[in-house]
Amino acid sequence: MQLVVTTWNVNSVRLRLDHVARFVAESKPDVLCLQETKCPDDRFPLSAFRSLGYAHIAINGQKGYHGVAVLSRLPFAETRAMGFCDKNDARHIAVTLGKEAKQAAGITIHNFYVPAGGDIPDPAVNPRFAHKLAFLDELMAWTGRERPAAEPSILVGDLNIAPYETDVWNHKALLGVVSHTPIETSRLEEWRQTAGWVDAVRHLKPEPEPVYTWWSYRSPDWAAANKGRRLDHVWLAPSLQSTLQEAHVTRDTRGWERPSDHAPVTVTLDF
Template sequence: MQLTVTTWNINSVRLRIESVLRFLREVQPDVLCLQETKCPDELFPLKALRGTGYEHVVFAGQKGYNGVAILSRFPLLTREVVSFCGKPDARHICAALGPEAGQAAGLVLHDFYVPAGGDVPHRELNPKFAHKLDFLAELRAWGGRRVSGPAILVGDLNVAPLEHDVWSHKQLLDVVSHTPVETEALETLRGEAGWIDAARLLTPEPEKIYTWWSYRSPDWAAANKGRRLDHAWVSPDLAGTVRKVEVFREARGWDKPSDHAPVTLTLEL
């Protein structure tokens, strides 16, 4: 059985609903995990999304910022939301695939949106950066308890952890998302919990991988100054099933795009 799971920071699901619908029609993943939906639950475009064949949807939203959602072709048995740093931010949601998913039944999907951290990489001078570091610390403690069975963790983790996850390691060492304190925190929590970085399992360094290109670049495609902020991790028992991790770069060039491209993980179960 082949299972495909896509992660995509959509940067407002209502503003970019046509892009979401287009992606679902063209790519047709089994599961789509969205971040930064920027939508309170009562305004989530559930009817439009279910109309594409994704009948099973769980979401947690807020007005104007954050927000996560999971859309699935298969029933979702459970829904859980974990809060971090004492804040009721909609930054995590998880669900398990139902028995109709065949060999994927029971597989747990975690969808995360880690704080971006602002522009100044200094805990004392930037509360947003302090929040990000605290979030990663709590995620580290949480992660060790969660990898007890088949599981996938995806999302906009807002950290490009490796040297070739950014267009210039040297120039971005002092830029939020690639500072040593962030990259070490993310890689430490991933390693301690046993999560496998699926993209780098198949495409080791020094090959570059990007999933995000800044809106500030007048010609993002030509400049190609990207970062790998969006991740797909699998539990150790799924490592041997990973077949592909694809960045759907085309979506970054669509009308009114998100600055993130969808990333699709393919497993052969």
Template sequence: MPLKVTTWNINSVRLRIDLVAKFLKSARPDVLCLQETKCPDDAFPLKRFQKLGYEYTALSGQKGYHGVAIVSRVPFESYSIENFCGKTDCRHISVVLGERAGLKDPLTLHNFYVPAGGDEPDPEINVKFRHKLDFLDEMTVLPSLRPAKGQRAILVGDLNVAPLEHDVWSHKQMLKVVSHTPIECEKLTAARQAGGWIDTMRVLTPEPEKLFTWWSYRAMENWLSSNRGRRLDHVWTSDALAGQVSKIKIAKDYRGYEKPSDHVPVTATVEI
């Protein structure tokens, strides 16, 4: 059966709940992974999601900053949260889908919001950039991010790194810009390889084709014509799911709606 999983940095779930509802009514993913919800758990718009058919939720939120959530039309077996760098800043949540969701074999779904890193790509003078590098290092060694042989797992989220040359509008001009500096690209790649994860978006759409999921607010009027985007949002799968992602859709049109997020929904269809 196909399982549709969407990842979307929504940049405030309460502010953009109408846009989320529009997407859910149209795309109907089975599971929606949100980042940067900027919402404490007790203020999350549960009733709105329930009316849309998404009755099951796993939340890790805080007031005003960060925050991740998973909302689903199918039930979870369990959920868990990992903290990084000695902080409880709501950047990870995972769920296990199993028999209650109609799956014969369990599937673990991780949802991440990696720190953006600020503007200055120097860890000696920018504590935000240092935090980002440390976070990526911890992802590399975390046991729960190393699926065992045969274990079905998916990792999605705003990883805030565009690791490949054609994941940005201009590789040459972006080399000293946070999100595409060599050290960030190396550390994200190390984290992916350490867990044996497959960069499924690039399996289905190999380089040199450009892939973008984010367009800066600084180009509100001409974002589409200038197309200076970056691929900051990712879909990774464990080796046990190799070849089972049949489609990935980047819903670019959602960047053009009124009061958009600077990220757009990315939906993977997994044949499980």
């Protein structure tokens, strides 16, 4: 059995419904995890996704901001959502695949949307950056309490941090830019390593190969300039590392009309 899982910050699920439909027609993931859906739960386009073959849907949304969703061809045994930093801002949803998923049964998929953090990398003067650091601290505390990577599990999402030097187009130029500052990259790596998660993309495409998943809307010719960052991630529990067969970024979506500034990241597991 193969399990194909995609994560994508779609930057408004209703605005880019046609993009999602085009992507799933071409790539056919079994499970599609979306971030920044910007959609309250009662307005989520459930029927459209069911018509695309995703009968099982878990959502945690709000009006205008944030929001996460998991669309699946495989049934769920359980769903849940966590809140962080005393905010109900729709940044997490988790599903556990049911027994009908056969070899993949019991795998839990955590879908996160970590705060971006604003523009100034100083928590003393930028509340949004302070929120981001506090969110990372609470993720570390969650790891200590629940040890999610000790069970078969996958963590995906827009983590809004590019941890390695070749995860950004210019390491030195971006050291003072939110998403690649040392305080962020060190905390993200500490969290990943403490929990034991395996960075799926970097496991198959180790440094120094550049890998990007995001290109700014501000770039007048994003493809030629290629000033990207790897903000979107897929991490695996150690027990799933041997099943990892493929990991790739679908860069072409960034060139579609009125695109998301993020591209989908897909992994294939073989059981």
